[in-house]
Amino acid sequence: MTIWRGTTPLILASQSHARQALLGNTGIEFEAIPANIDERAVQQSAALATPGEIAAFLAREKALAVSMFEVDRYVIGADQTLAVGETLFTKPAGRVQAAEQLRALAGRVHELHSAVALARAGKILFETVAVARMTMRPLSEAEIATYLDEAGDGVTASVGAYQLEGLGVHLFERIEGDHFTILGLPLLPLLSFLRSQHLLAL
Template structure:
């Protein structure tokens, strides 16, 4: 049963399965339309370095990119960055880089910045950034190898080489922040905005 009351389905400017699952679980009618932007080029040209600012910029750019092709529809852009101190992480290119990221994160607390932006007819109506703090267990090479063997190619689909909703949960000893932020979509903040626009039944 849907709780969506918009004239058209919501547009999600992302192919992320985690984000799609969150919206579907919340009873929202949506269509996934990929944003055609070069994320690294956008980040470099902006000269932004603060992880929250980078995530917010990319979320806005994704929303605007798709909004220009979807007139009269609400479009969600979302992005997530991972920071360990001043170091920003990107998705690992393969197993070797995934292992390197896990070695760097093991035994330390890092931060996930999840940003969301909503555009309508080429204008940003709403934007928010949420933070989750994740403390990874100390991991030896044997444990890292076992995890990488079990997780397979999935380690290259997420920054930090883990997916908390899957096998990545075994890597952590403490988490501060809500589940939605960790999965890459500040859902509570987004729902509050959509409710303010009278787009939800509840």
């Protein structure tokens, strides 16, 4: 017996390995079909300013982009922004930019806004945004260099140049928010909605 009660597998419109692992660990049958959209172009065309609005908008757009082709299936879209105040960060292009981001974040509080949207037949059925507040400890140049050496090319895979589930945990002194929000998929409210629609057996 599967936990998922839908007639076809759920779709996760994301190529994020972290999101796929989170959803996979729930026991829900799903298929990963990344949305084919230019996120930065879509974001600029929407002319949104706040980090939460941007994350929510991109999550909706990803879900809708895949839902247009998979009309009978439930599609999850997700997005995450990292901001210090209203200043947004994007994934670093390489080691130099990763070091710059770590210097900018060190000793300060930043916020991760994680959004999730559920679509079917080109319509949004559910959406929410969760926030995690992350306090990075002060870092010396030597510590930044050591971290970048140890983390390798992985620093370009995530905004902020860290992955909390890996070596990035060494960079922090305080975290306010749940594990799922930090990894970019607010699972608890999503599961609650799916349960309310009788789509889960548990």
